[in-house]
Amino acid sequence: MMPVFPAGRLNDSMNSGEIQELQTAAIAEIAASGDLSALDAARVKYLGRNGRVQDILLALREAPVDQKRELGRLANEFKNSVQAAVDERREALQSAASVAAFDVTLPGRWPHRGTRHPVTQIIDRAVEIFGQLGFTVADGPDIETPFHNFDALNTPANHPSRDPKDTFYLGDGTLLRTHTSPVQIRVMQSRQPPVRIIAPGRCYRPDTTDATHSANFHQVEGLYVDRKVSLADLKGDLTYFARQMMGPNVKIRFRPHFFPFTEPSVEYDFSCHVCGGKGCRVCKQSGWIEISGAGIVDPNVFKAVGYDSTQYTGYAFGMGVERIAMILLGIPDIRMLYDNDVRVLRQF
Numbered sequence: 001m002m003p004v005f006p007a008g009r010l011n012d013s014m015n016s017g018e019i020q021e022l023q024t025a026a027i028a029e030i031a032a033s034g035d036l037s038a039l040d041a042a043r044v045k046y047l048g049r050n051g052r053v054q055d056i057l058l059a060l061r062e063a064p065v066d067q068k069r070e071l072g073r074l075a076n077e078f079k080n081s082v083q084a085a086v087d088e089r090r091e092a093l094q095s096a097a098s099v100a101a102f103d104v105t106l107p108g109r110w111p112h113r114g115t116r117h118p119v120t121q122i123i124d125r126a127v128e129i130f131g132q133l134g135f136t137v138a139d140g141p142d143i144e145t146p147f148h149n150f151d152a153l154n155t156p157a158n159h160p161s162r163d164p165k166d167t168f169y170l171g172d173g174t175l176l177r178t179h180t181s182p183v184q185i186r187v188m189q190s191r192q193p194p195v196r197i198i199a200p201g202r203c204y205r206p207d208t209t210d211a212t213h214s215a216n217f218h219q220v221e222g223l224y225v226d227r228k229v230s231l232a233d234l235k236g237d238l239t240y241f242a243r244q245m246m247g248p249n250v251k252i253r254f255r256p257h258f259f260p261f262t263e264p265s266v267e268y269d270f271s272c273h274v275c276g277g278k279g280c281r282v283c284k285q286s287g288w289i290e291i292s293g294a295g296i297v298d299p300n301v302f303k304a305v306g307y308d309s310t311q312y313t314g315y316a317f318g319m320g321v322e323r324i325a326m327i328l329l330g331i332p333d334i335r336m337l338y339d340n341d342v343r344v345l346r347q348f
């Protein structure tokens with residue numbers, strides 16, 4: 001049987017001029033292919049197993065010995081240049097396709113924006129509100145001396161708050177401050193009245209952690225020293241703060257208490273901003289929310305810092321930041337503020 005070849009092959013071997021013409025035509029056709037499937041069809045037509053390249057290889061096989069070298073070179077050049085044209089066209093078509101697939105009208109990806117920690121939010125807001133009353137921010141170290149944390153604050157040597165059960169001692173005579181009140185001492189040591197400062201910061205106590213206790217927590221301390229400062233000033237300023245922070249109708253009440261560094265001393269409560277004082281879940285049915293302690297600066301504190309207590313009086317207060325954050329933001333467990341779970345924190 002006669003082998004089957006495409007028409008014209010046997011009798012009509014290609015010469016070198018025809019090979020070059022075919023190459024030119026192939027490259028033109030490839031360059032003109034409009035999409036990837038047209039390109040593939042052109043590739044198969046020229047380079048495939050039944051493609052035109054076979055005519056060239058046949059001509060090469062049949063060529064007289066003295067022409068084989070020249071035809072072999074042309075055959076290689078055909079394959080290489082046609083393949084190069086295919087590759088180039090494919091790349092062009094693909095990048096055009098990906099430009100077309102990029103929908104510029106789609107909304108962008110929002111960069112993730114963090115939020116301020118709830119504790120930071122409350123501190124920033126307190127700084128802002130007391131700033132409106134003329135208070136500036138003061139700062140002190142977390143690692144304190146017993147002098148600043150206790151002695152200068154008129155706290156006797158046998159006071160229970162000094163017990164290692166209630167204070168972290170660092171073993172070198174220093175301690176982790178148990179409240180922000182030592183900042184009062186540092187400020188008064190460094191300047192003369194009038195003084196109007198708040199001191200937000202971290203405090204430490206060896207409390208067992210539970211839903212309302214954390215071994216580290218934050219307070220905002222306040223100190224106002226001038227001539228004739230009274231409990232009325234304290235009540236007025238705290239009321240302003242409470243209304244700015246919690247809501248416009250909040251009232252304040254003082255309950256008698258004791259602190260070594262104030263006399264008289266009070267604990268103060270805000271009326272519940274949720275129920276208005278009638279009693280609800282937030283205020284545990286009492287109508288009031290305990291905030292912290294305050295009072296008129298004890299003359300012994302002035303003595304410790306060299307202020308003249310016949311000329312000056314002052315008030316001081318402290319407030320628990322976590323407590324305000326939890327009440328205002330509806331956070332049921334103080335540990336949520338310290339677990340650093342962003343699923344919790346980013347809600348605020």
Ligand code: PHE
Nearest residue numbers: 179181293294295316317318
């Ligand atoms: N330092 C007190 C506490 O930690 C609060 C306080 C501050 C009381 C200032 C009176 C004056 O409980």
